[in-house]
Amino acid sequence: MRILIIEDDAQTAGFVAKGLQQAGFRTCHAADGLDGLFKAKTEPFDLAVIDIMLPKLDGFSVIEEIRGAGMTLPIIVLSARDSVESKIKGLEKGGDDYLAKPFSFSELLARIQALLRRAGQTAEPTTLVVRDLELDLLRRKVTRGGEPIDLQPLEFQLLEYLMRNQGRVVSKTTILEHVWEYNFDTQSNIVEAGISRLREKVDKPFDTKLIRTVRGFGYVLE
Numbered sequence: 480m481r482i483l484i485i486e487d488d489a490q491t492a493g494f495v496a497k498g499l500q501q502a503g504f505r506t507c508h509a510a511d512g513l514d515g516l517f518k519a520k521t522e523p524f525d526l527a528v529i530d531i532m533l534p535k536l537d538g539f540s541v542i543e544e545i546r547g548a549g550m551t552l553p554i555i556v557l558s559a560r561d562s563v564e565s566k567i568k569g570l571e572k573g574g575d576d577y578l579a580k581p582f583s584f585s586e587l588l589a590r591i592q593a594l595l596r597r598a599g600q601t602a603e604p605t606t607l608v609v610r611d612l613e614l615d616l617l618r619r620k621v622t623r624g625g626e627p628i629d630l631q632p633l634e635f636q637l638l639e640y641l642m643r644n645q646g647r648v649v650s651k652t653t654i655l656e657h658v659w660e661y662n663f664d665t666q667s668n669i670v671e672a673g674i675s676r677l678r679e680k681v682d683k684p685f686d687t688k689l690i691r692t693v694r695g696f697g698y699v700l701e
Contacts, residue, residue, distance in 0.1 A: 480525040480595065481505045485515030485541060486557065487533050491580070495528060498584040499591075501697065503647030512536025516544050524552060525598075526591060531558040531569065539572050546573035553594040555587070585656040607642040609700060612681065612689060614642055621681075628680050633658065637673050638681065641690065641700040650697040674698055 482504050486492040489510070496506045507522065509515035512533040519527060519541070527545075531538035542554055556569035559580045566577045576590050607614040611624045619635060621628040630638065636658045641649065651670045659669065674690065682688045691699050 481507065481523065482591070483507050483509065483515065483519055483522075483524045483527040485509045485512065485519075485527065485533065485538070486530045487511060488530070491530075491557075494584065495587065498588065498653060501648065501650040501653055502588055503644060510534075512538065512541045516541050519545055519550070519552065520548060526553045526555070526594060528555045528557060528587070528591075529574075531556065531560065531565070539568060542569070542572045542574055551598075553598050555590055555594065557582075583656060584653070588653075588657075607639065609642055609645050609689060610687065612642070614639055623681060623685060626684075630677075630680060633673065634677055634680070637677055641698065644700070646699065646701050648693045648696045648699045654697070 480503075482499055484492055484495055484499075484506055486495065486508070487510050492508050492510070496508060499506050507518060507524070509518050513535040515527075515529065515533070516536060518524075529538045529541055533541065536544075538556065538558070542556070545552060545554070554574045554576075556574040556577045557580060558565055558569065558577070566579075569577045575594055578587060578590060605615070605617050607616070613622050614635075615621070616639070621630055621635065621638065637654070640654065640657050654670050654673075658673070674692075678688075678690055682690055689700050691701065693699055
C-alpha cells in the first residue's frame with residue numbers, strides 16, 4: 480500500500496516515512512501544499528498524512544481541494560495545534576482523523592491501519608494464521624500443528640505483532656514501541672531476548688522455522 484506524506488518539516492517527514500517503510504508501506508513525500516495536492520490528484524495512494532502548517536498552500540486548503548475533486552482518499556491530519564477548534568476544522572474540511580504533534584509513531588500506525596481497514600470494509604480477524612501456527616485473539620490461545628503453546632502476555636503480544644505483519648520486516652524500534660510501549664534504549668537487548676524466548680516455543684520444536692532475522696533491519700515472520 481502507498482501513503483502520501485505532505486509535511487514541510489524534513490525531520491518529521493523522515494521519521495514518519497522510515498517507520499511506515501519498516502511497517503511494509505511505500506511512501507511518497509511532498510514538502511509543500513501545492514506539490515502535495517498535485518501528487519494526490521495525479522498519483523494513486525491508499526491514504527494521506529497531511530500537516531496543517533504548510534508553505535504555498537495550507538493543509539486545510541489541500542484537504543478541501545481533495546474533497547472538492549470528489550476523492551475519497553482517507554486522510555489523517557497532523558498539527559501542532561491541539562485546540563478543539565483546529566480539530567473540528569480539520570474534520571469538517573474532510574479529514575478522517577486528527578493527530579496532534581508531538582505523537583508516537585505506534586499511535587499513528589494504529590490510526591493508519593484502522594482507517595485502511597475501514598476504507599476496505601474488512602472485518603477485524605479474531606484468529607491469525609501463518610502456516611500451521613494459529614493465534615486466537617479472543618481466547619488468547621496459541622497452537623502450532625494443533626499442539627498448544629504456552630506464552631506469557633508479552634510473548635503473546637510479540638507474536639501477535641509479528642503475525643499481523645506477516646511477510647513484512649519489522650524493526651527493533653517499532654517492536655519496542657508497539658509491544659513494550661516504553662522508550663527503552665535502542666541499544667537494549669530486550670527485543671532480542673523476547674524473540675529468542677519466542678523462538679524456543681514457536682520454532683525450536685518444529686522442523687519449519689517461521690521467525691527470521693533480517694540483519695540490519697529487524698525480524699520477519701513468514
